[in-house]
Amino acid sequence: MTDRPSFREELEQLEAVVRQLESDDLDLDRALDLFEEGVRRLKVARTLLTESEQKVKKVIAEAGGTYREEDLDV
Amino acid sequence: MGGLDLFSGGAAASADGAWSVAQVTAHARKLVEAAFVRLWVRGEVTGFKAYRSGHWYFSLRDRQAQVRCVMWRTDNQAARTQLEDGMEVFVEARPTVWEERGEFRLTVKQLIPTDTGGLWQLQLEKAKAALQRDGLLDPARKRPLPQYPARIAVVTSPDGAALRDIASVVARRWPAVEILVVPVRVQGETAEAELCAGLKLADQVAADLVIVGRGGGSREDLWAFNSERVARAVAAVSVPTISAVGHETDVSLTDLVADVRAATPSAAAEAAVPDRDAVRDRLNALARTLAGGLLGRVELATQRLDRTGDRLQATIAARIDHSRGRLDALHATLHALSPLRVLERGFAVARDADGRVLKHVAQFPGGTEFRLTVSDGDVRARVTDGAA
Structure with missing residues (x-):
C-alpha cells in the first residue's frame, strides 16, 4: 500500500550490511560495495527519521468491500 | 436431565436391602x-x-x-x-x-x-468466560508490536480527544507514520456494530498495527468495549492490536483480548511508535559501526599490503646480495686470471698499431713501431735493431 521505503526494512538491511562488513572473510572490493550500500541506507533511514510531516487520513468504506482514504485534519 | 432415581440403582449394600x-x-x-x-x-x-x-x-x-x-x-x-x-x-x-x-x-x-451495574457485570463475566473457553484470553496469543510501524489504523471517534492525543504523541515521537482513522461511534446504540465493522475495515488497510479505543467516560459510555462481539472483532484482527479505553481502574474486554492494553489513548501511541531520539542514537551507533567496519577492512588490507611489500623488498634485497656476492667472486676470479696480473710480475705485452699481440721475433723487423703495455700503462716503442 505504501510506496515510500519502510524504515524497518532500511534499518534491517543496514544492520545486515554492518554484520557482513564485520565478518572476517571479506575482500576489500566487497567491503567497499557493502559500505556504499550501508551509507545509502543510512541516508534513507535518516531522511525517514527527520521527515516531519505526519499524515493523518480517514478511511471510508465503500460499496463492494473497498475503501478510500481521505486527508483529515486533526 | 433425568429424574433423581435414587433407589433403582441396585447399589444397596446391607443385608436387609436398605441404603445407609x-x-x-x-x-x-x-x-x-x-x-x-x-x-x-x-x-x-x-x-x-x-x-x-x-x-x-x-x-x-x-x-x-x-x-x-x-x-x-x-x-x-x-x-x-x-x-x-x-x-x-x-x-x-x-x-x-x-x-x-x-x-x-x-x-x-x-x-x-x-x-x-451488576447486570452488566454479569454479562461481562459471561462474555469473559466465553472468550476464555475459546482461548482468546490466552497470554500465548499475545503478539509483539511492530518496532517501526509505517501505517497505524486507529478505530475511534474522528472528533474525540482520543484521536487528537494519539496524533500528537505520534507526531512528537515518530512522525514518519501514516495514521489511518477508521471513524466509528464509540458510544450509543450503534457503537457495538460500528466498532465491529471498523475493526474489520482496519484489518484491510494494510496497517502494521491497529489501535482501538476512546477517551475516558462513565461505565455506560465505555460499555461497547465490553461487548463480546467487539472483543471477538479485536481478536480477529490479523495484525497486532492495542486497546486503549480511557479508564484507570476497570479493565474492559477489548483490553483483555488485544495484544497490548494501554490505560489511555496517549499511552497507546507511546506503545505504538518508538522514540525518534532513541532511534537516532541507534542509527548513529550503526553509522559508526559501519565506518569502523570499513576502516577495519581497509586497515587489514593495508597491513596485508605492507607485509607483502616488506616481503617483496626483503626478497629483492636478498637476491641483490646474492648477486653482489657472485659478482665479487667473479670479479676475483677474473682478476686472478687477468693478464694484467702477469704484467705486475714484470712482464710486458707488445702490440702493433692494430692491437695485435706481437709474440715472435719475426714480427719485429727493424724500425717497427709498437706499443708496450706494462703493469701501469702503455709506452710507445720502436725496434732499433733487427732480430738479435
Missing part, C-alpha cells in the same frame, strides 16, 4: 454434581454469616424457594462486595449436596450485586 444414610447422600451428591455445570443464580441474601475461618455462609431466596450457599475464603477474598442480608446478588455457583447434613447447597465461586 451415607450411601444415599453420597449418591445424591454424585447425581447433583453430574447434573449441573456451573451456573449463575439470582436471589436475595438472607442469614449471612462470615465465620472466623473466613468462609461465608448464607442462603439465597426468592418468593418461592431458598437454597443454602457457602463461599469459601479463597473465593470470597476476590469478591469486592461486602455481603448483607437483603442484598440481591448474582452468584456463579456449583450445586452440590453437603453429605454431613444431607443438605442441597450451592458452592459459590463468584458473586456480584445486582445493583451498581
Whole structure:
C-alpha cells in the first residue's frame, strides 16, 4: 500500500550490511560495495527519521468491500 | 436431565436391602454434581454469616424457594462486595449436596450485586468466560508490536480527544507514520456494530498495527468495549492490536483480548511508535559501526599490503646480495686470471698499431713501431735493431 521505503526494512538491511562488513572473510572490493550500500541506507533511514510531516487520513468504506482514504485534519 | 432415581440403582449394600444414610447422600451428591455445570443464580441474601475461618455462609431466596450457599475464603477474598442480608446478588455457583447434613447447597465461586451495574457485570463475566473457553484470553496469543510501524489504523471517534492525543504523541515521537482513522461511534446504540465493522475495515488497510479505543467516560459510555462481539472483532484482527479505553481502574474486554492494553489513548501511541531520539542514537551507533567496519577492512588490507611489500623488498634485497656476492667472486676470479696480473710480475705485452699481440721475433723487423703495455700503462716503442 505504501510506496515510500519502510524504515524497518532500511534499518534491517543496514544492520545486515554492518554484520557482513564485520565478518572476517571479506575482500576489500566487497567491503567497499557493502559500505556504499550501508551509507545509502543510512541516508534513507535518516531522511525517514527527520521527515516531519505526519499524515493523518480517514478511511471510508465503500460499496463492494473497498475503501478510500481521505486527508483529515486533526 | 433425568429424574433423581435414587433407589433403582441396585447399589444397596446391607443385608436387609436398605441404603445407609451415607450411601444415599453420597449418591445424591454424585447425581447433583453430574447434573449441573456451573451456573449463575439470582436471589436475595438472607442469614449471612462470615465465620472466623473466613468462609461465608448464607442462603439465597426468592418468593418461592431458598437454597443454602457457602463461599469459601479463597473465593470470597476476590469478591469486592461486602455481603448483607437483603442484598440481591448474582452468584456463579456449583450445586452440590453437603453429605454431613444431607443438605442441597450451592458452592459459590463468584458473586456480584445486582445493583451498581451488576447486570452488566454479569454479562461481562459471561462474555469473559466465553472468550476464555475459546482461548482468546490466552497470554500465548499475545503478539509483539511492530518496532517501526509505517501505517497505524486507529478505530475511534474522528472528533474525540482520543484521536487528537494519539496524533500528537505520534507526531512528537515518530512522525514518519501514516495514521489511518477508521471513524466509528464509540458510544450509543450503534457503537457495538460500528466498532465491529471498523475493526474489520482496519484489518484491510494494510496497517502494521491497529489501535482501538476512546477517551475516558462513565461505565455506560465505555460499555461497547465490553461487548463480546467487539472483543471477538479485536481478536480477529490479523495484525497486532492495542486497546486503549480511557479508564484507570476497570479493565474492559477489548483490553483483555488485544495484544497490548494501554490505560489511555496517549499511552497507546507511546506503545505504538518508538522514540525518534532513541532511534537516532541507534542509527548513529550503526553509522559508526559501519565506518569502523570499513576502516577495519581497509586497515587489514593495508597491513596485508605492507607485509607483502616488506616481503617483496626483503626478497629483492636478498637476491641483490646474492648477486653482489657472485659478482665479487667473479670479479676475483677474473682478476686472478687477468693478464694484467702477469704484467705486475714484470712482464710486458707488445702490440702493433692494430692491437695485435706481437709474440715472435719475426714480427719485429727493424724500425717497427709498437706499443708496450706494462703493469701501469702503455709506452710507445720502436725496434732499433733487427732480430738479435
